[in-house]
Amino acid sequence: MSSAPSETSLSLADSQSGIVFSDPTEPFTVKPIIEDLLRTLYCIPGSIFLVEGIDYLSPIRRRYRAVRLLVSDGISCVQAVLKGEAHGLVDSGQIYAGCYVRVHGFELRFLDISDRENRPRKMVYLLLENPITIGWNTAYMKILDSQKQASPPDVAVLAEESERVAAGKTDKAPLPALQATTDRKTIAAHPSSEPLPWSTDDPTKPVKLTPLRLIPNLPYKQNWMVNVLAVVSSLSDVEPSHLPPYHQRTARLTDPSTSKQVLLTVFVDPDDFNPSVGSVVLILGVKNHRFDGGSLKKYASDRPKNGAQWWFEEPMELGWCDVAGLKAWWDSKHQKA
Secondary structure, eight states, rough: OOOOTTTOOHHHEEEEEEEEESTTSSOOOOOOOOOHHHHHOOOOOOOOEEEEEEEOOOSTTOOEEEEEEEEEOOOOOOEEEEEEEGGHHHTTTSTTTTEEEEEEEEEEEEEEEETTTTEEEEEEEEEESEEEEEEEHHHHHHTTTSSSOOOTTHHHHHHHHHHHHTTTTTOOOOOOOOOOOOOOOOOOOOOOSOOOTSSSTTSSOOOOOOGGGGGGGGSSSSOOEEEEEEEEEEEOHHHHHHSSSSEEEEEEEEEEEOOOOEEEOOOOOOOGGGOTTTTEEEEEEEEEEEEEGGEEEGGGSSSTTTTOOOOOEEEETTSSSSSHHHHHHHHHHHHHH
């Protein structure tokens, strides 16, 4: 559904001023296109949307699930469903609330539904194929941890439709005329007291993961805390360091998002940081640094206060980490080599 933003939502002007580009050499401009899309029924390839929210919907059958996004253009918003092959982009943290995505392939869909008083109405949504994250919005992320949107009454219908898409049952009747839309969610202006999703030491709950290609272009060039899931491509011996505790170990990390192998320097118990080369590691609470064109450091001062573990080798037990997919990528890369 789409409508004008509420007074506390992010305006188009505010959203433009808060943009951080994933690749500074490829800046972009967000254009108000949703109303034209609904009027013309034409989906323009390469359209850019701000992801305002993400919901995991439970389909009727266990085999399928649905991932719904709320996307906007700074003026209007519309709900969207990701095709199944794109779910991993959300699971891995490459798509998250507050990021901008460019979509080259998507469809406008309508569903006949009934409201709570059994009156017929139309539900509109976008079906997205492989959106690409191209940046994020710092202004929006400051108000991101506010009120969580309650699920609308047609969530189950949308999940059922997503199951039909996953099953290949996509025959469509001619598109009906668009009826009135519902109100947009309200974003509260006050900040949340909950910790930010990248400031966590609890791996049992999904956390925001940062692709390695974004390390040089984070909101702050130094000491921005992130979590990464990557392959260890090399590991040094423990060596002297000029920072406390005056010894360190370095590793090179790699993932499919970039050809660069990102340097990680570990100061916290470097003797105990000993993942195998070629293994997939989940690393929580590391900070970016300008060195080496963008690197990561785990400082002694960032040791988890409760003694919790901050790195995990081959965390297959964590269903939200695509360990198998990353290992398959690494193996195929070396087979080709």
